[in-house]
Amino acid sequence: MNTFSYTRANDVADAVQNGSVKTNFKFIAGGTNLLDLMKENVERPDHLIDLSRITLKEIEDTADGGLRLGALATNANTAYNQKVEERYPLLSKAILAGASPQLRNMATNGGNLFQRTRCYYFYDLATPCNKREPGSGCSAINGYNRIHAILGTSEHCIATHPSDMCVALAALDAKVNVTGIHGEKVIDFADFHRLPGDQPQFDNILEPGDVVTSLDLPKNNLSKHVTYLKLRDRQSYAFAIVSVAAALELDGDVIKDIRVALGGVAHKPWRIKSAEIALIGKAATVENFKVLAENLLADAKGFGSNTFKIELAKRAIVRALTEVAKAI
């Protein structure tokens, strides 16, 4: 049998300590992604360190008026939490657009950040994949790449990050609280995931043994005009072809604050702050939204079966913003 050891961590320190003495280990939380990958032999850890008993399940106010989401709170408990629903409805909507109720009951907020790409080739050991086996090649670039990235790609990998939740977290300027061997650190969500470059095997900037303890959502005025538009190949239970997390703060029809993050198009949630800032003080019109869409997709590049995403993403952005601007 593919043998591995299993340890239950009592608290974060215990988890970090355990991680510091093991090689080829994986943390496990809800297990909804990791176990699948283990069954497919994509991940073959020698040790599992179970985080699920750690009491990082709370969702509580922060001193500066924001909200802290425990890394081990489930996606379901987060989406249906009253404070999240009232103050960060964008996050609720994004979470509920993903997976299925059963999965969301198991999946944790921490685990969601680490879920791996759904690239067909990444899952199929019969085909080369740089992310799974660095240096073996990328089968998707010249293969079937309907679900692949159009932004921030490299010649080594064109995979997307499949999360819905993370797209909202990116739009909301979340911060990721991490504890590792060298102590605690806070990472801006925009910097958490990385682009594939020549090391597509790394999805994010964490060091081995780093534990995500919580996510902080800063205070904002973005609870009124929000939407999460997810375009996919069936109405439910499918990953995004393109998704848009959109939020507006309006003064009349003048934009005071605007956030647009895209999912399904890159190795990380895609946001260009300068393109958003350019719209502040301007009117919430379709024309202005189109300008933003063009800017967000300016560097987009298709690979054949996913080229349609470039135009589709632009349309989705305009639709999402038009809808939130209307909903007063």
Add this chain to the structure above:
Amino acid sequence: MKTDYIGKPTSRVDGALKVTGTAKYAAEFSADGLTYGYVVSSTIAQGTIKKIDLEEALNLKGVLQIFTHENVSGLAWFDRSYKDEDAVAGSPFRPLYDKKIRYSMQPIALVVAETFELARYAASIIKVEYTTESHISDLKENIPNSFKAPKGKVGFKPPVSRGDAKEAFENAPVKIASEYIHSAEHHNPMEIYATTVVMEPDGKLTVYDKTQGVSNCQAYISKIFGLSAKEVRVMSPFMGGGFGSGLRPQYQLFLAVLASLELKRSVKVSLTRQQMFSFGHRPASVQQMALSASPDGTLQSIAHTAYGETSMFEDYTEVVVNWSGLVYQCENVEQKYDLVKLNTYTPLDMRAPGAASGFHAIESAMDELAYALKMDPLALRLKNYAERDQNDKKPFSSKALRACYAEGAAKFGWDKRSIEPRSMREGNNLIGWGMATGSWDAMQMKATANAVLTADGKLTVGSGTSDIGTGTYTIMTQIAAETLGLPIENVTFKLGDTLLPEAPLEGGSWTATSVGSAVQSVCTTIKEQVFKLAKKVKNSPFANADLKEVNFDNGEISLKLNPSKTLSITDVMKQSGKVSIEEEATTMPNPIHMLEYSFNSHSAVFVEVKVDEDLGTVVVSRVVSAIAAGKILNPKTARSQILGAVVWGISMALEEDSVVDNNFGRFINHNLSEYHVAVNKDINDIEVIFVEEKDDVINPLGIKGLGEIGLVGVAGAVANAVFHATGHRVYNLPITMDKVLGLSE
């Protein structure tokens, strides 16, 4: 009468077993000392195995044996031993036969170990070296190498042409020509293919297999391994969905039996979901349609060409194009059906094989022609309504398609449709209405059933058919109970066991007709016997009566003219000193009728879609499916059949797509996460109408079968509705948002 069950909505007799998990499936059977097999699949599509290194795996404690082409021999030599009832022309696939790789995911080894986990792990460390050769996997690109589809498969009729379609097309004032493509689709029943072989103490095998035909599998195993029928019993009491995927023995059956015989142990082999993409599937097809008509809509010509994929070793055929010449009245019809050999497993019948693909093209083309004529699509169908089967030049035993059109259209509100595309909208959505026709063969096969009536008034009926989820258990119980006038609780129907009398494969929508006829016949014989006894009991009220003059109802026999004169069946049995009455009956379709008539079921499907104008997303908001399929035995299970088929049709139209990566010659979205089938949220209103269709010719029950007809036509109707909504015709399935927007082909 109390025990008249035929035609009444009756809940599934096996429902409780299923919802309580008591119904056992092939992989759920166990045995003392059971061992587990895990299949290793090839990673290349064409070439040879150079080296297969088993050492590390074999050294693991608990690994019993690894079977490969290098150590399997001494099996049947001739192709005919490997041919099964649903075989096609060519040379059937033999697992672990030689070093040749003919398709990607070909089984190349079976690891057998004491536990499943161990077998799976051992399989993962086997090292295989291949000599890779270039493969052929692109259907369209290889059309120049196509060849005429040969005969060889039961039920396959090569298409015939009539008149001169080319010339008529040239001269016709209104015409259209178009090409339709869809890729392969996989059945993906919920239950994964599995076989549990129990090695009995006397060396005989009891095989629990996922199959739609136990006797087919028994014969297959016996021939290949040189066993007598007595030495192999095959059982398949329940099936978690078949859809045609179990019509031929799957390779895990061969492998499990092989391992069991070699190791003298009980063996279970279960495939993985990925491996569900390693055998039969609905073949990809490229179809070309050319239609022409006079200005009033009268068809002048139909030309329908289909290219279907097949494997390197067999020539799978299905009826794709013949439907064109069947459903419409037309003098000039050209029908052509060619195959293209690819590095793939041989395709396999998948629900409404041929018709599901063929009607998508035919009905889309009819729709396109209707727009060219500026004519209502339904009016065009009625204008060209075929009263007779012109392919075979025969009348239909019955054909209530007009009623399907009329009742379906009325329920749907078709008369409120505006002919112009893009003429209905609601917010961001364009709304479209489309319709299509469907047809399927109503076939009957030879079948045998036996029945035992015991003194306590209980009846057990059996036939070696299977219930693939369609409700066979239930409808057979209904037929038996009504024929003998017994309360349904007193009747048990048994199936899926080679100890039972032989039934045909469960497919083609012929089970209700074939097995139903045999069940009715054997119960009628028993009824006659009971009545003979009843006449003889002391003071019998029926001493001078004829069978025609009595009713069998609710366990009692009574005089029709004097219902107070009764005798219960149990009394008759007791008074005659009978412990049981046992009978067997075989039924066949009436050979004279077979020659004189064509037998078909029909449908008319009406669909409403909402298409987001900017984003291209399609929602099927409403479907009305009107079905003409003879007498409906059980409106409840019948409705479920049609509902399920419509859901499938929506799935086929919008989602299903087994994508081949041509660099690898391999299905690449081989899991249920990326091979999309419809989910609840994709499905809205579906209405099913069964139109009245009396058929005295087809069989005494007047039934036609319902397994496939509900699917035929749905994809075409959805495609037509999308065109009506958007004014943009998507020719290739599935109709995804990018195609709707014209951003992809």
